Amino acid sequence: MPRALMLWMAAAAAALAQDTTSAPGDFTTLHAQLCKKEKWESVPWKTDFYDAQAESIRDKKPIFIWAMDGQTLGCT
């Protein structure tokens, strides 16, 4: 991880800790734990079929559809 990003994250965590009434680090740790991106979110998922189909034509790649009830990338 680039040093600048690490420093920024540490500064952000410290600022957040000072802003809340929770025990030091508690709010920050839990908030960061919940908001942290998961592996499945590393895929550049598209939300619009028009975009996906146009990009598939342009890049000559097949389309992978992951389709669930609710919102597949949100509450599902």
Place this chain on the structure above:
Amino acid sequence: MVDRASTFTDDETLELLRKKFIAYAPSVTEMLKAKGPAGDLFRKVVNQRPEPAHTKQGYYLCSPDGTLLKGWMYPRPDDGTMKRYLKEVLASYDAPKNVGAMDTSKADHHAAPLPPEGATVVEVSAKLIDAEWQQTKVERLKMIRGAIGRDRLWITKAEIQELLKGVLPDSLLERVVRYHFIDNTRGVASCWQPASLKELGIQTSRENGKLKVEASVRLEEGDRYFTATLEGIIETKGDVLSRFDLLARGSHSQRTMHVGELPLGESTLAIAFTLAARGESAKVPPLYSYDPWNYLKTEHLRVTDLRKAAKGPRGVEER
């Protein structure tokens, strides 16, 4: 949720999806109803899959002309089937020629609602941080007990104007509590009805453009309750909402099972809010945005009634 915890934790599968495919993830419910070319093409693809007959949920590999290359739903959790299918399709894929892009002027925005003009999108993440479970040998149940439920919150332009003045609007607080204080970690959960918000105590203070929020709520409806605190910071810079870091946590209990399994007794549910990054993530609609009239309601709010009742003789909110 099972997919997120199983199939989509495999590095090779994720690399294939990132590099070799165009990955698209819609709401199957909405796309089956969608009008226009995208709905037609989606139905053409999914209707080519014969099994399972009871649902169109699942996975599809197709070419841009709508030809189904593979379609499946099971096994869940995945046993390597997905990676095998991805490789098989890649090995034989011959991109069709003379396929035109769909006409976007006929897009059906009801199928993929966009935030109201000028709105800001917030990511909402929920997790059971302390829960006791019945013993089970069912792997797909065990693997999502620690899952993080994701949703989005919309903050309207009018609400941002209030936040710029250092005021937390009732409509925003009501939306946060009723639609996002839910346990969606193992599937879709019901929102709270207005009368289910039994108690609300809130204090806000403003300093250097930062609005500090401390609140407590009690929600109760049938055999479900959530008693929680809410705290955090909302910050504005110029006329922009630059930070929305809130965290709710408290005791949650539910006895009726709507989806998946339920923890035994009371569990600790935590819900975090933070601004969504620009791009595709911000285009995912909140679950309850399919009912925009209620989701974006600004009048006759339960929060307004409770905040008025909480004001003491000096006209300030008391906890």
